[in-house]
Amino acid sequence: MTQIVVWLVRDSVRLEDNPALETAIELALAADARLCALALLEPRRWTAHQWGMPRTGLAWQRFRLEGLYELRMALASHGIPLTCLAMDVGAALTAVQEHGVIQAVVTDLPVSVEESAEHAEITKLGHPVVTVATDDLFTPAQLPFDRADVPATFTRFRKAIETSPSCQPHYPGQRPSKWPQGIMGEHAVLDQQLVALHASAESVSFACHGGSKAGQAWWSDYLEAGALSHYKDTRNAFEGRHQSSCLSPWLAHGNLSVRQIWHDTLAYESTHGANESTYWLRFELLWREFFRWYARSAGHALFSRAGPADRMIAWGDGSMRWDDWMAGTTGEPIIDACQRELNATGWLSNRGRQLVASACLAHCAVDWRQGAAYLESRLVDFDVASNWGNWAYIAGVGPDPRGGRLFNLSAQADRYDPEGIYRARWLDR
Numbered sequence: 001m002t003q004i005v006v007w008l009v010r011d012s013v014r015l016e017d018n019p020a021l022e023t024a025i026e027l028a029l030a031a032d033a034r035l036c037a038l039a040l041l042e043p044r045r046w047t048a049h050q051w052g053m054p055r056t057g058l059a060w061q062r063f064r065l066e067g068l069y070e071l072r073m074a075l076a077s078h079g080i081p082l083t084c085l086a087m088d089v090g091a092a093l094t095a096v097q098e099h100g101v102i103q104a105v106v107t108d109l110p111v112s113v114e115e116s117a118e119h120a121e122i123t124k125l126g127h128p129v130v131t132v133a134t135d136d137l138f139t140p141a142q143l144p145f146d147r148a149d150v151p152a153t154f155t156r157f158r159k160a161i162e163t164s165p166s167c168q169p170h171y172p173g174q175r176p177s178k179w180p181q182g183i184m185g186e187h188a189v190l191d192q193q194l195v196a197l198h199a200s201a202e203s204v205s206f207a208c209h210g211g212s213k214a215g216q217a218w219w220s221d222y223l224e225a226g227a228l229s230h231y232k233d234t235r236n237a238f239e240g241r242h243q244s245s246c247l248s249p250w251l252a253h254g255n256l257s258v259r260q261i262w263h264d265t266l267a268y269e270s271t272h273g274a275n276e277s278t279y280w281l282r283f284e285l286l287w288r289e290f291f292r293w294y295a296r297s298a299g300h301a302l303f304s305r306a307g308p309a310d311r312m313i314a315w316g317d318g319s320m321r322w323d324d325w326m327a328g329t330t331g332e333p334i335i336d337a338c339q340r341e342l343n344a345t346g347w348l349s350n351r352g353r354q355l356v357a358s359a360c361l362a363h364c365a366v367d368w369r370q371g372a373a374y375l376e377s378r379l380v381d382f383d384v385a386s387n388w389g390n391w392a393y394i395a396g397v398g399p400d401p402r403g404g405r406l407f408n409l410s411a412q413a414d415r416y417d418p419e420g421i422y423r424a425r426w427l428d429r
């Protein structure tokens with residue numbers, strides 16, 4: 001009987017520096033098993049709704065499909081077919097089982113409750129699950145604290161990491177050199193969805209494409225332009241090619257390895273010199289890391305009204321209509337500009353995200369989770385830990401020691417868009 005090791009592709013859509021894939025290959029080679037590379041367009045996120053809004057937006061979907069398409073081609077060059085199915089994990093593994101006996105399912109360490117529920121389902125089906133920290137800077141063993149006892153604030157988390165000598169991201173691995181034989185291979189749904197999305201009149205116009213090649217080219221250009229040396233001064237800009245790094249879409253979809261980005265900044269420092277800006281990108285990557293471990297420890301509480309902090313807060317004075325907030329027709333120029341950019345492209349700067357969240361929380365008479373769900377349905381770089389963690393933080397139900405942040409919108413707009421160029425660009429549309 002054919003033995004199969006399944007590599008369940010989650011949010012690490014790449015071959016380079018992919019510890020889950022490496023583990024799956026090792027297991028398959030050791031057991032003389034075939035490798036089934038399995039990517040799912042799970043109905044729970046591809047077609048489901050929450051708060052009346054789709055779980056995934058067109059920008060996110062296009063980016064993910066482009067990344068999967070590139071992965072399919074890259075795997076094929078190593079003789080491994082990609083199996084891409086529009087079904088939940090239980091049904092997909094049942095389909096795999098028709099081809100042999102599943103020895104193990106190898107995948108990324110779960111970040112949130114849905115992936116953990118999937119693991120329970122796989123185990124219930126009788127398949128061993130092997131989880132590997134793949135899109136994190138650190139493995140659980142490297143953390144200077146217990147996983148169930150993640151520091152309650154970012155500053156405490158960062159200090160614990162930065163003062164722990166063993167807490168260094170592993171040097172990124174290369175593409176595996178030895179491959180087992182592959183099995184299955186079914187990707188009609190990937191091709192169909194990709195064609196449909198590219199043809200869709202509703203398609204959003206996010207300028208970049210998914211996949212490791214595009215991500216790598218974008219990042220190389222950022223480094224070659226020397227932009228890292230002024231990152232801290234420019235990262236708060238609303239727009240601009242070499243301001244913040246714009247790496248989040250490739251990081252969220254796992255097209256680039258966060259460990260690689262970390263080590264690239266260190267290599268950049270050794271040739272261009274270190275300064276506060278070159279450090280600051282790693283500082284921001286630690287924010288990403290913090291929210292991942294925070295989401296893991298918060299579990300379901302991250303999605304509850306009172307949040308992980310268990311605080312019941314009354315949000316919104318009702319002075320802004322929810323529909324206007326979504327559409328960018330509130331009459332508040334900076335909010336309208338930001339929402340129009342988000343709706344048209346799937347992208348929004350960090351400053352813009354903070355301001356739209358703040359406006360929603362202060363002025364729309366809605367539950368904070370409705371705002372988080374809206375960004376989930378729009379962002380090209382949506383990732384569960386960063387989106388829900390940041391929303392909980394700003395809403396005051398998460399890890400903010402100050403109990404939430406509300407911004408003065410016009411002061412912020414004047415500070416970060418002093419000549420009104422960004423507002424004019426989007427308000428004119």
Ligand SMILES: Cc1cc2nc3c(=O)[nH]c(=O)nc-3n(C[C@H](O)[C@H](O)[C@H](O)COP(=O)(O)OP(=O)(O)OC[C@H]3O[C@@H](n4cnc5c(N)ncnc54)[C@H](O)[C@@H]3O)c2cc1C
Binds near residue numbers: 251349388
């Ligand atoms: C309400 C709200 C929702 C958000 N939703 C998401 C989301 O769904 N996906 C997402 O990737 N980011 C999210 N962020 C975080 C942040 O806005 C984006 O990561 C950042 O704007 C992406 O732009 P960049 O790549 O140019 O960032 P840079 O400033 O260049 O930072 C480099 C990288 O560090 C990480 N990073 C930076 N800031 C944060 C942060 N506050 N939280 C977590 N990671 C961070 C990202 O991976 C980013 O790509 C959200 C922030 C807010 C306030």
